[in-house]
Amino acid sequence: MTKTIAKTVLSLNLNGVVRDDVIPDNLLLVDYLREKASLTGTKIGCDGGECGACTVLIDGRPRHACLTLAATCQDSEIETIDGLSRDSRLTALQRGFNEKLGAQCGFCTPGMIMASEALLRRIPNPSETDIRDALAANICRCTGYVKIIEAVQFAAQALTEGEPAA
Amino acid sequence: MNETSPAQSIGVPKPLVDGPEKTTGKAMFAADFQTAETLVGRILRSPVAHANIIAMDIAKAEALPGVHAVVTEADCSDSYGVLPIAMNEWALARGRVRYRGEPVAAVAAIDVATAQRALDLIEVTYEELPAYFTAEAARAEGAVLLHDDKPGNIERDAEFDLGDVDAELAAADLVREIDVNCAEVCQVQMEPHAAFAEYDGARERLTIRPSTQVPFYVHKMLARTMGMAEGHIRVIKPHIGGGFGSRTETLQSDLIAGLLARKARATVKVVLSREETFITHRGRPESRIKMKVGMKADGTITAVDFTVQQRGGAYSGYGIVTILYSGSMIYGLYNIVSARFQGVRVLTNTPPCGAFRGHGTVKTRFAFEGLIDDMARELGLDPFAVRRANLLVAPTMTENDLLVNSYGLDQCLDWVENASGWKSRKGKLAPNKGLGMACSHYISGASKPKHWTGEPHATIHLRVDWDASITLLTGAAEIGQGSSTVMAQCVAETLGVDMGRINVISSDSALTPKDNGSYSSRVTFMVGNASIDAAQNLKARLVEAAARKLEIPAADVECLGEVYRGGQQDQGLTFEEVVMEALSGEGTITVKGNYDTIPESWGGRKYRGAAIGGTMAFSYAAQVVEVTVDPHTAEITVDKVWVAHDCGKALNPLAVEGQVQGSVWMGMGQAMSEETAFHEGLPLAANMLDYRVPTIIESPPIEVGIIEAADPHGPFGAKEAGEGSLSGFLPALTNAVADAMGVRAAELPLTPDRLLELLEKKVREDAATSGRNRGAA
Numbered sequence: 001m002t003k004t005i006a007k008t009v010l011s012l013n014l015n016g017v018v019r020d021d022v023i024p025d026n027l028l029l030v031d032y033l034r035e036k037a038s039l040t041g042t043k044i045g046c047d048g049g050e051c052g053a054c055t056v057l058i059d060g061r062p063r064h065a066c067l068t069l070a071a072t073c074q075d076s077e078i079e080t081i082d083g084l085s086r087d088s089r090l091t092a093l094q095r096g097f098n099e100k101l102g103a104q105c106g107f108c109t110p111g112m113i114m115a116s117e118a119l120l121r122r123i124p125n126p127s128e129t130d131i132r133d134a135l136a137a138n139i140c141r142c143t144g145y146v147k148i149i150e151a152v153q154f155a156a157q158a159l160t161e162g163e164p165a166a
Numbered sequence: 167m168n169e170t171s172p173a174q175s176i177g178v179p180k181p182l183v184d185g186p187e188k189t190t191g192k193a194m195f196a197a198d199f200q201t202a203e204t205l206v207g208r209i210l211r212s213p214v215a216h217a218n219i220i221a222m223d224i225a226k227a228e229a230l231p232g233v234h235a236v237v238t239e240a241d242c243s244d245s246y247g248v249l250p251i252a253m254n255e256w257a258l259a260r261g262r263v264r265y266r267g268e269p270v271a272a273v274a275a276i277d278v279a280t281a282q283r284a285l286d287l288i289e290v291t292y293e294e295l296p297a298y299f300t301a302e303a304a305r306a307e308g309a310v311l312l313h314d315d316k317p318g319n320i321e322r323d324a325e326f327d328l329g330d331v332d333a334e335l336a337a338a339d340l341v342r343e344i345d346v347n348c349a350e351v352c353q354v355q356m357e358p359h360a361a362f363a364e365y366d367g368a369r370e371r372l373t374i375r376p377s378t379q380v381p382f383y384v385h386k387m388l389a390r391t392m393g394m395a396e397g398h399i400r401v402i403k404p405h406i407g408g409g410f411g412s413r414t415e416t417l418q419s420d421l422i423a424g425l426l427a428r429k430a431r432a433t434v435k436v437v438l439s440r441e442e443t444f445i446t447h448r449g450r451p452e453s454r455i456k457m458k459v460g461m462k463a464d465g466t467i468t469a470v471d472f473t474v475q476q477r478g479g480a481y482s483g484y485g486i487v488t489i490l491y492s493g494s495m496i497y498g499l500y501n502i503v504s505a506r507f508q509g510v511r512v513l514t515n516t517p518p519c520g521a522f523r524g525h526g527t528v529k530t531r532f533a534f535e536g537l538i539d540d541m542a543r544e545l546g547l548d549p550f551a552v553r554r555a556n557l558l559v560a561p562t563m564t565e566n567d568l569l570v571n572s573y574g575l576d577q578c579l580d581w582v583e584n585a586s587g588w589k590s591r592k593g594k595l596a597p598n599k600g601l602g603m604a605c606s607h608y609i610s611g612a613s614k615p616k617h618w619t620g621e622p623h624a625t626i627h628l629r630v631d632w633d634a635s636i637t638l639l640t641g642a643a644e645i646g647q648g649s650s651t652v653m654a655q656c657v658a659e660t661l662g663v664d665m666g667r668i669n670v671i672s673s674d675s676a677l678t679p680k681d682n683g684s685y686s687s688r689v690t691f692m693v694g695n696a697s698i699d700a701a702q703n704l705k706a707r708l709v710e711a712a713a714r715k716l717e718i719p720a721a722d723v724e725c726l727g728e729v730y731r732g733g734q735q736d737q738g739l740t741f742e743e744v745v746m747e748a749l750s751g752e753g754t755i756t757v758k759g760n761y762d763t764i765p766e767s768w769g770g771r772k773y774r775g776a777a778i779g780g781t782m783a784f785s786y787a788a789q790v791v792e793v794t795v796d797p798h799t800a801e802i803t804v805d806k807v808w809v810a811h812d813c814g815k816a817l818n819p820l821a822v823e824g825q826v827q828g829s830v831w832m833g834m835g836q837a838m839s840e841e842t843a844f845h846e847g848l849p850l851a852a853n854m855l856d857y858r859v860p861t862i863i864e865s866p867p868i869e870v871g872i873i874e875a876a877d878p879h880g881p882f883g884a885k886e887a888g889e890g891s892l893s894g895f896l897p898a899l900t901n902a903v904a905d906a907m908g909v910r911a912a913e914l915p916l917t918p919d920r921l922l923e924l925l926e927k928k929v930r931e932d933a934a935t936s937g938r939n940r941g942a943a
């Protein structure tokens with residue numbers, strides 16, 4: 001009854017774990033993460049490419065998981081908010097968003113933190129402009145962004161002062 | 167000794183108690199719940215703006231393999247709504263659709279594709295009716311009525327006439343008028359609406375997790391719509407991705423999830439798209455305001471005469487309340503005596519409006535603060551001087567009987583004047599730069615509840631068990647504003663214990679006491695006070711137990727938080743020991759605390775609807791906005807905002823700053839770029855690209871000054887912090903643009919298009935004037 005959709009065996013490294021899944025070719029990465037892998041930390045805030053809530057790292061680069069077909073991630077390394085804190089310890093960014101109140105409702109937060117993570121790996125000591133540029137595709141409706149900038153600055157400082165990188 | 171000094175929880179910056187979940191992705195929002203068997207719920211929406219439904223055939227959809235339920239109005243026992251007198255909405259349209267996108271049927275199926283195919287198989291026959299997309303069209307002579315019981319398509323006329331407006335206008339040295347129109351705006355909270363509903367067919371019980379600010383109201387409306395006993399429904403509030411008023415009322419998606427789950431006798435998840443979330447709307451109505459103000463030469467305001475017309479959308483919702491707020495809240499900020507108001511809320515074939523942050527107050531404030539700024543200029547007065555000439559003196563009652571017990575507006579003015587360098591910089595900025603300022607206020611909870619049952623406004627339970635941890639049970643909805651944190655702070659402070667002892671459980675109808683929900687900035691004030699009351703009751707129990715154990719009179723027990731002792735020399739009992747003693751022969755302790763408003767705060771009786779605006783305390787705010795305008799593109803850059811907010815007492819200064827920054831910034835979106843738009847009722851901007859929410863790139867630094875004019879009734883003196891500084895941004899911005907460019911914006915949002923038009927008009931007028939002057943010379 002259903003039109004058959006071609007399927008792919010997807011092999012990738014998801015938050016440090018290698019896994020294989022049989023997935024339909026039209027499956028979006030964000031649905032793969034949330035439904036197939038049960039990692040619901042990544043959020044869906046819009047109908048495609050408008051809000052940044054779904055930001056994950058693909059091979060270290062921030063990407064909209066809602067605009068990416070899972071099948072195109074063959075052999076990639078995917079990192080999501082769910083895998084960021086190791087051994088339940090908050091990373092510097094997570095502590096920054098927590099302690100500086102970069103997260104109010106927390107819905108934009110996974111995307112914000114992943115986009116910030118990519119920034120800090122690229123530029124450990126970002127200027128305010130660097131931060132604004134890196135988060136330009138991420139909408140937050142609660143904070144007015146002021147404390148998000150402070151959260152990222154807090155993390156950058158903590159990291160450059162020798163906090164072990166998570 | 168260190169361990170005996172009580173822990174301080176109030177007045178110090180505290181991260182949110184649920185911060186770790188939110189920063190690790192573990193926080194579960196409604197759409198995150200999933201079981202192996204969860205069905206997908208989808209909604210069929212009306213393609214037309216106004217029509218009678220002649221026929222509907224769901225047989226083919228029901229027959230489609232993989233479809234478990236199809237629901238229509240036939241599955242609904244009753245209508246629903248906000249006010250008991252205006253419940254004219256149905257979860258699924260009954261007989262008539264009144265806006266494009268109104269839900270008419272819904273399906274639950276094994277997957278999205280099947281659900282979508284099932285929707286395509288539902289046949290609906292519509293008989294189209296004339297549709298009205300503007301307030302004027304809906305009010306026109308002979309227009310077809312949207313609702314038979316609303317003649318003229320008027321939801322509500324509201325009016326008052328207090329003092330002696332005509333005499334006071336006549337006595338003024340300057341009388342000026344303004345006519346403004348503000349676009350409709352939408353909350354666009356980041357989380358699209360969702361609900362996860364589980365139906366237990368064996369017991370006929372429903373458990374639902376809706377994305378709502380008002381779990382209690384959703385509970386009531388589910389029972390009403392589904393014809394179920396209230397006790398057979400359990401509403402559990404998951405994490406909520408913001409609200410700002412969009413979820414201050416029950417939404418169809420909440421009800422539809424319940425209806426589908428029951429019919430399928432299964433678990434159903436309904437997740438709206440962003441487009442559907444826009445169509446669900448409940449935002450701020452388009453408003454046309456005409457206002458006349460009289461002023462003395464020294465800046466004293468003699469009278470205000472104004473009309474407000476709101477395009478309310480297709481159903482009542484909060485409409486009556488919104489239009490009443492737009493009038494009553496002219497009072498409470500300044501010393502105004504004479505005011506006349508005429509408001510009209512109009513029903514139109516557009517998505518229903520609701521209670522957006524700053525409910526009802528924002529556009530009136532915009533008109534007023536812009537008008538008095540122009541009048542100040544004309545009278546040669548500084549904008550600050552005009553505000554200072556009209557301050558209230560607390561305690562007082564306003565002319566419309568609003569109680570003002572605390573008032574920090576004067577301090578707010580001083581703070582922003584200094585912080586922004588107003589005196590030295592105003593009028594001396596580079597060309598195309600400007601400074602503007604404005605004031606605002608907001609209620610700390612509506613004093614009269616919408617459903618009057620005689621219950622207290624807020625109830626808190628505290629449970630202490632053998633492990634000496636304290637569980638705080640509250641029905642108040644944590645929606646990201648930090649309410650759970652504030653309650654934990656209030657309890658910890660009252661008991662003198664570390665906040666780490668307290669676990670907050672928020673909003674699960676099977677566990678937590680009823681609460682009206684998170685709206686009208688009521689939670690800190692009302693639930694905060696109930697938390698203090700509960701903690702005091704618990705403390706009394708613990709002191710009694712300590713007295714028993716120490717064998718001294720209770721009056722002699724000194725409570726140091728973690729230690730209860732008899733005197734300086736006594737090493738005393740630890741908190742754990744006191745708890746054990748208290749439990750002995752008694753078992754787990756549960757105490758409660760209540761809060762009720764006082765009748766003086768319930769608003770007056772001078773006109774119909776005068777209760778709206780009544781509150782225990784007002785917050786106050788002043789702000790200065792600095793802008794740069796590109797004279798060629800008319801693009802406005804907000805360089806900086808200085809805002810002072812009188813919240814009585816900053817229980818959590820970190821959260822107060824966050825709330826104030828968020829409010830100011832939300833005002834900025836409304837002032838500069840946000841606007842819903844329709845073509846023949848079809849939403850043109852139902853996505854986050856066309857509906858322009860400010861990004862981090864154009865968002866300014868916002869410096870917050872916390873002013874603490876303690877309120878005698880507030881919890882530790884606190885008042886609201888999450889709404890009062892929103893409305894001031896709009897006029898502060900347009901006043902800054904007026905300062906920079908010499909033009910007065912009367913239409914919002916002030917997009918580059920609109921500003922360019924104003925600038926070009928000014929150039930033409932200036933040329934004409936100088937031409938005339940040359941001609942005359």
Ligand code: FES
Binds near residue numbers: 066
């Ligand atoms: S969910 Fe909004 S950009 Fe992907």
Ligand code: FES
Binds near residue numbers: 407
């Ligand atoms: S914290 Fe709520 S959207 Fe950013």
